[in-house]
Structures are given as C-alpha cells and as structure tokens.
Amino acid sequence: xxxxxxxxxxxxxxxxxxxxxxxxxxxxxxxxxxxxxxxxxxxxxxxxxxxxxxxxxxxxxxxxxxxxxxxxxxxxxxxxxxxxxxxxxxxxxxxxxxxxxxxxxxxxxxxxxxxxxxxxxxxxxxxxxxxxxxxxxxxxxxxxxxxxxxxxxxxxxxxxxxxxxxxxxxxxxxxxxxxxxxxxxxxxxxxxxxxxxxxxxxxxxxxxxxxxxxxxxxxxxxxxxxxxxxxxxxxxxxxxxxxxxxxxxxxxxxxxxxxxxxxxxxxxxxxxxxxxxxxxxxxxxxxxxxxxxxxxxxxxxxxxxxxxxxxxxxxxxxxxxxxxxxxxxxxxxxxxxxxxxxxxxxxxxxxxxxxxxxxxxxxxxxxxxxxxxxxxxxxxxxxxxxxxxxxxxxxxxxxxxxxxxxxxxxxxxxxxxxxxxxxxx
Amino acid sequence: xxxxxxxxxxxxxxxxxxxxxxxxxxxxxxxxxxxxxxxxxxxxxxxxxxxxxxxxxxxxxxxxxxxxxxxxxxxxxxxxxxxxxxxxxxxxxxxxxxxxxxxxxxxxxxxxxxxxxxxxxxxxxxxxxxxxxxxxxxxxxxxxxxxxxxxxxxxxxxxxxxxxxxxxxxxxxxxxxxxxxxxxxxxxxxxxxx
Numbered sequence: 128x129x130x131x132x133x134x135x136x137x138x139x140x141x142x143x144x145x146x147x148x149x150x151x152x153x154x155x156x157x158x159x160x161x162x163x164x165x166x167x168x169x170x171x172x173x174x175x176x177x178x179x180x181x182x183x184x185x186x187x188x189x190x191x192x193x194x195x196x197x198x199x200x201x202x203x204x205x206x207x208x209x210x211x212x213x214x215x216x217x218x219x220x221x222x223x224x225x226x227x228x229x230x231x232x233x234x235x236x237x238x239x240x241x242x243x244x245x246x247x248x249x250x251x252x253x254x255x256x257x258x259x260x261x262x263x264x265x266x267x268x269x270x271x272x273x274x275x276x277x278x279x280x281x282x283x284x285x286x287x288x289x290x291x292x293x294x295x296x297x298x299x300x301x302x303x304x305x306x307x308x309x310x311x312x313x314x315x316x317x318x319x320x321x322x323x324x325x326x327x328x329x330x331x332x333x334x335x336x337x338x339x340x341x342x343x344x345x346x347x348x349x350x351x352x353x354x355x356x357x358x359x360x361x362x363x364x365x366x367x368x369x370x371x372x373x374x375x376x377x378x379x380x381x382x383x384x385x386x387x388x389x390x391x392x393x394x395x396x397x398x399x400x401x402x403x404x405x406x407x408x409x410x411x412x413x414x415x416x417x418x419x420x421x422x423x424x425x426x427x428x429x430x431x432x433x434x435x436x437x438x439x440x441x442x443x444x445x446x447x448x449x450x451x452x453x454x455x456x457x458x459x460x461x462x463x464x465x466x467x468x469x470x471x472x473x474x475x476x477x478x479x480x481x482x483x484x485x486x487x488x489x490x491x492x493x494x495x496x497x498x499x500x501x502x503x504x505x506x507x508x509x510x511x512x513x514x515x516x517x518x519x520x521x522x523x524x525x526x527x528x529x530x531x532x533x534x535x536x537x538x539x540x541x542x543x544x545x546x547x548x549x550x551x552x
Numbered sequence: 553x554x555x556x557x558x559x560x561x562x563x564x565x566x567x568x569x570x571x572x573x574x575x576x577x578x579x580x581x582x583x584x585x586x587x588x589x590x591x592x593x594x595x596x597x598x599x600x601x602x603x604x605x606x607x608x609x610x611x612x613x614x615x616x617x618x619x620x621x622x623x624x625x626x627x628x629x630x631x632x633x634x635x636x637x638x639x640x641x642x643x644x645x646x647x648x649x650x651x652x653x654x655x656x657x658x659x660x661x662x663x664x665x666x667x668x669x670x671x672x673x674x675x676x677x678x679x680x681x682x683x684x685x686x687x688x689x690x691x692x693x694x695x696x697x698x699x700x701x702x703x704x705x706x707x708x709x710x711x712x713x714x715x716x717x718x719x720x721x722x723x724x725x726x727x728x729x730x731x732x733x734x735x736x737x738x739x740x741x742x743x744x745x746x
Contacts, residue, residue, distance in 0.1 A: 249640035256575070257604070261642060266575055266692065266702050267667055268639035269654060276633035277656050284631070284681035328633045329676045391611050392598075396630075396656050396665050405599035406663040408610055 133380040134224045135354035136550070137373070138166025138347035139513040142240070144311040144340045144500045151184050154343030154506070155195050155240030162236065162345035167361050167371040170199045173347070174232035179219035179239030179505035180210040182251055188241075191505065192219075195238045205232060213452065214386075214540030215239060216344070216508030217548060221384045223348050233353040239505035240343030247271070248339060260399040260541070267401070271454070272336050274398045276328035279457030283330060286472040288460065290330060292479070294321035296456035297335050297498055299484050304495020306525030309510070311340050312499045335456035340501030344509035346516075354378060377552040379516040383438035385547040389427035397427070398541050431545035432466040432537045439549045443467030446489055447531040448518050450511035452538040453496040463491065466537050466547075490528045493518060511536035512548050519552040574692045574700040578602050580622065581701070586689045587622035588666065588703055594619055599662040623666070626708065627657040629683045630665045634676045644693035655705050657685055671706045684708040 140161025142154040155178075163170060176199075178191030187194040192208040205226070209218035216239040223235035247270045255261040263269040282288050298318055304310040316334065324334040349357065358378070361371040389397075392404035436443060443466065451462035460474035468489055469477050477483050483491040492498070494514035497507065515534035517523040531552075538546045573581060578601075579588050590601040593608040595615035600608075601623060608615045632655040638645045653670035670679070671690055685705040692702035 247637070247640050250642070254642070259602075262575065263667075264639060265642040265644075267654060267669055268635050268643040268645070268652065269667060270635065270639050273633055273635065273654055277631040277654075280633055281631035281681065326636050328635060330633075391609060392663075394663075394665070396667060400667075402601040402666040403664050404609060407661075408593075408596045408598040408613075410610070410612060 131351075132228060133351055133382055133551075134227050135349045135351055136346055136379040136381060136512070136516050137168065137234070137349050137354060137357065138162040138164070138345075139516045140165055140345045141309045141506075141510060141513055142343040143309045144342035144503060144510075146245075146311075147242075147341045149242065149341070151181055151188065151240040151242040151341070151343070152194055152198050153240075154242070154341060154503075155191070155238045155345070156198050156343075158240065158343035158345035158506070159195060159199060159236060159238050162347045165372075166347040167357070167373055168234065168347060170236075171202050173202070173204055173234060173236045175205040175207065175223060175226050175235040177207045177209065177219045177223040177226075177235055177237045179215040179237070179509065180208050181215075181239075181241045181505045182210065183244065184242055191238070191240075195236075210505075211386075211544040211546070212540035212542060213502070213504055214508055214538050214544035214546040215505040216510070216512075217384065217536075217538055217546030218386065218540075218544070219505075220346065220348070220381070220509065220512065220548060221386050221546075224381060224384055227348060227350050230350075234347065234349040237346045237348060237509060238343070239345075239503075239507075239509045241503040241505055242341045243339035243503065245339070259401065263399045263401065269399075270328070271398060272328040272331060274396065275336065275455035275458060276331045277396060278461060279330055279455060282457055282460065286475065288457070288475055290322060291318060292460070292475050293330065293335055293456040294318045294332075295478055296453070296459045297321045299478070300453065300459075300492050300496045300498035303485060303490075303493050303526055304499020307495050307499065309342075310495045310499040311338070311342075311501050312495070331455050331457065335498075337454045337497040338501030340503045342500065342503035342506050342510065344503075344506040344513050346509060346512060348381065351380070376520040376522065379519040379550050379552050381512075381548060382441065382551050383435040383547075383549040385431055385434035385438065385545060385549075387430055387434045387545040388543050389545075390425055390430065393427055393543070395426055395428075397543065426465075427543070427545060428461065428465040428539060431539065432535055432547040434545070435535060435547040435549040436467070439551070441533060441549060441551070445533050446535050448493055448515060448528050448534040449489060449491045450494060450496070450514055450534070450536045451491055452507075453492060453498050454502070456498070459491065459496065459498075462537055466535060485526060485528055493523065493526050493528055495526075508536065508538045508546055508548070511538065512550065515548075515550045519550060569694065569699045570697060571699045571701055574702045575602075579687075579689070579703045581689070585625055586687055586703065587625050588687060589620055590623045590662070591618040592621045593617070599623070599664055601664065601666055624659045624661050625687045627659040627666070627685060627705075629679060629681055629685060629705075630656040630658045631681060632656070632670070632676060632679045646693075653679065655679065655685065657705055668703050668705045671704045674707065678707070
C-alpha cells in the first residue's frame with residue numbers, strides 16, 4: 128500500500144497489568160503520559176483523543192475519550208469513544224487512524240484502560256431477557272470459557288491436538304512473558320504445572336484460560352507528514368543536540384487496520400449466541416464473498432487478518448511477529464491457521480517445532496500474550512500494538528525478535544467485531 | 553422471578569410445583585417430544601434460533617416474514633465441554649453446586665449448531681464429537697412454588713448414525729482426557745475468564 132495510507136506510531140505506553148484495584152482512569156493516564164513522553168510530545172499537542180470504552184466502570188467508562196481528556200486537563204481537542212467488546216482498543220485505533228488519513232487531524236492519542244472484577248466475567252446488571260449475553264448465563268450457564276472449550280474440544284477431535292500441546296502453548300507464552308515488565312504473570316511454567324492446574328471447562332485448565340486484569344495502554348498516532356516534521360524538530364534540524372530517543376530508532380507505521388464482520392452464514396458458534404446461522408440457503412459466491420477462497424477461509428476468524436493483509440498489500444509469508452488473542456491456549460493454535468501461518472490442522476506442528484517461539488521463524492505473542500497478561504478488555508488490542516511497535520523498533524528488551532520488520536495483531540470482539548492491525552517499519 | 557404463559561402442569565409431578573418454561577416461546581412444553589421453536593424465512597427458507605428475529609438474517613434476502621417452526625429434535629455433537637466452576641448470576645446454580653456438561657449440537661436439516669446443557673449427570677468422559685443426542689426438557693432451577701424448565705440434550709443410546717455420518721472422522725480423537733474428577737470441588741478458588 129502506498130505510504131499515503133500509512134499512519135506513524137510516534138509513541139507507545141502502558142501501565143503494568145495486574146489486579147491493582149485502582150480506577151481505570153489511573154491506568155489510562157499512566158499509559159497516556161508514557162506514550163506522550165515516548166513520542167516527545169505534550170498533551171496539548173494532541174488534536175484528537177480516541178478512547179476505548181469499558182462497560183464495567185460506570186458512565187466514565189462509556190465515554191472514555193472524554194474521561195481521559197478531562198483527566199489530562201480539558202484542552203478543547205476533538206474526542207471519540209469506541210466500544211467493540213474485546214476489539215474496543217482496535218476500534219479506537221481505527222477511529223484515530225481514519226481521522227488522520229482523512230486529514231481531519233495530524234496527531235491523535237489512543238487510550239484504553241480497565242479495572243476488572245475477580246472471577247468469571249458476568250453480564251452487566253439487571254434482568255435483561257432480550258439480551259443474549261444475559262440469557263446465555265441464565266439459561267445455559269455458558270461462561271466465556273464454555274465457548275473457548277467448545278473450540279478446543281472440536282480442535283482436538285478434528286486434528287491431532289493433545290493436552291500436552293495445549294499446555295505447551297502456555298509454557299511458550301510464559302517464557303515470553305517472563306521478560307516483559309508490563310505482564311502480570313512473569314514466571315516461566317512447565318507442562319507439568321499446567322496439566323496439574325484445575326480443570327475449568329474441559330479440556331481447558333485454569334492456567335490455559337485468560338484471566339481478567341487491570342491495565343492500560345496508549346498510542347500516539349500521526350500523519351506521516353507530521354511525523355517527519357516532528358522528528359526533524361526533535362533532532363534540532365542540524366544533527367546536533369539530538370536527545371530524544373525517537374531519533375535513533377526505526378519508525379513503526381500502521382499499514383492497515385481490519386475491522387470486519389462475519390459473512391453469512393457464520394457457521395462457528397460465537398459468544399454470546401445460542402446457535403450459529405443456518406447454512407441451508409446457498410449464498411452465491413459472488414465477488415463480494417470471495418469465490419477465490421476455500422470454504423474454511425471464509426470463516427470469520429480467518430477473514431480478520433486477511434483483510435489487513437489485503438489492505439496493506441502484505442502476504443502472510445512476510446510476517447515476522449504476531450500478537451494474537453489467546454483467550455485460551457487452544458485458541459492460539461486456531462489463530463496460527465487463521466492469520467495464515469499454516470494450513471488448517473498444521474498449527475500443532477508449528478508449535479512443536481518451535482516456529483512460533485522467540486528464536487523461531489514467526490514468534491507468536493512475544494509479549495507473553497493474554498496468557499501472561501490476563502485481559503484488560505479495552506486496553507488489550509492497544510497493548511498488542513504497543514508490543515509490535517517495540518519489537519519493530521528493537522526496544523523489546525529480554526524478548527526481542529531480531530530483525531522484525533512486519534508484525535500483525537489479531538483479535539475478535541463479542542457479537543462479531545473482528546480486528547487486526549498490521550504494522551511495518 | 554420469570555413466569556410463563558406456556559405453563560403446563562403435567563400429571564404425576566405431585567406437590568404444588570408448577571412447571572413453567574424458563575424462557576417464553578423458545579421450546580414446546582407439551583407431549584412426549586419437546587422441540588425447540590425456531591423461525592424460518594418464508595422467502596429464502598433459512599432458519600433462525602432463538603425465535604426472536606423480526607427480519608431474515610440472510611443479507612441477500614429482504615424478507616421480513618418469519619414463521620415459527622419446530623426444529624429437529626435430534627442432532628449430533630459438534631463439540632462439548634463442562635462447567636467445573638459455578639457460573640455467575642444470572643445462572644441459578646444448585647446448592648451445593650453440581651458441575652454440568654454442555655454441548656453444541658449440529659442439526660442436519662437446519663444446518664445449524666445449537667447449544668444446550670446435557671441432561672443432569674452426563675459426564676464429558678462419556679461424550680464424543682459426532683454422538684447422537686435428542687432434545688428433552690429438564691429442570692433449570694426451582695423456587696418455592698415453581699420448577700423452571702429448559703431444553704437439554706440427552707445422549708441417544710446406540711442409535712445408528714442415520715446418514716449423519718459426515719463427522720465420523722471426528723470421533724477418533726474426541727474421547728477426551730481420562731481423569732477421575734472434574735475438579736468441581738475446587739470451585740471456591742480462583743475463577744478466571746476472558
């Protein structure tokens with residue numbers, strides 16, 4: 128894709144993940160200030176603040192853009208707030224990027240943060256008999272791990288996946304995360320430890336299911352023109368007196384953001400639904416629904432990163448690192464196939480060969496993934512991008528993937544919000 | 553507490569417990585063969601469950617006339633799991649908590665997958681992808697004067713595959729880990745989610 132469609136990532140910042148018990152605004156502010164500092168910009172330089180919403184922290188969470196703007200000090204800048212469940216962070220990135228590419232603003236701050244309760248995510252309060260999310264808990268007792276486990280068991284039945292494979296995903300990610308100062312779980316674990324952890328939703332064990340975490344992540348995005356001018360200014364224009372770290376590192380750029388919905392009929396059961404679409408009515412394979420692709424490639428998860436590759440003009444073979452949404456150990460294996468690292472049913476071979484570990488051909492979740500972080504919902508898709516940015520710059524101390532030039536994130540929000548961000552340097 | 557206009561009072565249930573549906577209009581309550589109630593588009597013939605659509609979900613069909621139909625009472629297991637830890641409210645759990653199994657079931661005629669709990673006492677060790685199951689009604693929870701019913705799936709003994717054998721290849725690896733306990737006694741500890 129032409130550089131005219133690139134957006135520069137000037138700054139990335141995070142608040143460490145954990146169970147800190149403070150306001151989500153605190154985490155967002157810490158992350159925002161870190162991203163501004165990383166960019167060498169002040170808050171009043173920002174022309175748009177794009178917040179990723181949280182629904183578990185009352186009204187301030189629903190209007191997160193304004194909440195963060197007020198906390199940073201009202202500046203009169205533009206504001207946006209986006210909610211897309213687990214994809215909220217990517218939706219906030221997409222919103223900021225669209226403003227920049229449309230020429231409405233030059234530089235934007237994207238912020239997402241969450242404070243989570245302990246235990247299973249439950250539906251938000253009240254008796255809501257017309258809300259499938261409320262009804263799936265009430266009528267089925269179907270939690271999020273229920274759905275993760277259905278995918279996992281299906282995978283084990285169709286492919287050669289073993290319990291050891293599932294545990295090995297956790298082992299790999301725990302090694303990656305051990306070196307990440309922002310990760311919540313920073314201890315490398317063994318296969319035996321994983322397999323000794325209690326079963327939650329067969330075949331998934333406690334250590335193979337993503338926890339709920341507090342955390343915050345932020346990005347400073349700008350037009351390529353703004354980035355050039357800004358970096359020149361930081362360098363003093365004469366090569367002397369350059370002090371800001373932006374000067375001595377590659378510039379990471381967002382080349383594509385995928386925000387796709389499923390295609391009808393969506394035949395894989397998705398949270399929070401009771402049933403799939405029916406496939407009885409043939410849908411003609413017109414140009415819009417991709418006659419060039421095999422059936423499985425039109426499934427929702429497989430369509431998410433593909434849209435980003437196509438927008439960026441990049442092939443899956445070009446990818447050096449990936450951050451995927453490992454809500455469970457088994458789901459990470461599904462993502463290997465869905466982001467195009469291998470064909471259906473071959474993910475276990477990649478895992479076993481070390482292909483997806485740091486040191487392998489395409490390290491997946493070098494940050495440690497959700498496995499090491501737990502999920503701080505609106506911050507998580509932003510955190511994926513922070514990690515890729517640091518990897519592309521060569522700043523991921525202790526977990527650096529040497530020579531990484533292209534990175535992709537993939538994520539899926541409840542009710543059909545796909546998201547994938549493709550970055551290059 | 554919820555009520556139902558489709559309340560029934562089957563003979564022989566004794567006591568004053570009135571049996572009512574835990575959700576209105578999603579399944580039939582009468583007769584020996586309960587069925588899920590879905591919708592079918594009059595124009596393109598596609599199916600929907602639950603029956604709450606006011607327009608056809610097919611993007612190439614503009615029809616808004618959806619008629620109620622009973623869905624197939626039998627299907628084959630697409631996948632399955634269990635709930636070793638007590639789900640949060642609004643699930644109403646038994647005291648003390650009893651882990652339950654849950655299955656995603658493929659309906660052949662409708663070409664769709666529908667979730668449901670397995671009947672009480674079904675262990676994941678006894679389930680396989682591709683197994684045949686049938687729809688029954690079972691207690692979801694009770695209060696002082698009512699028993700709330702929901703649909704559940706029940707294994708069909710040694711039923712023939714009945715031409716639904718396209719998933720037969722699934723069965724080899726689907727028997728699941730062999731273990732002695734589902735770990736439900738540890739439910740008071742940490743619970744996680746994504």
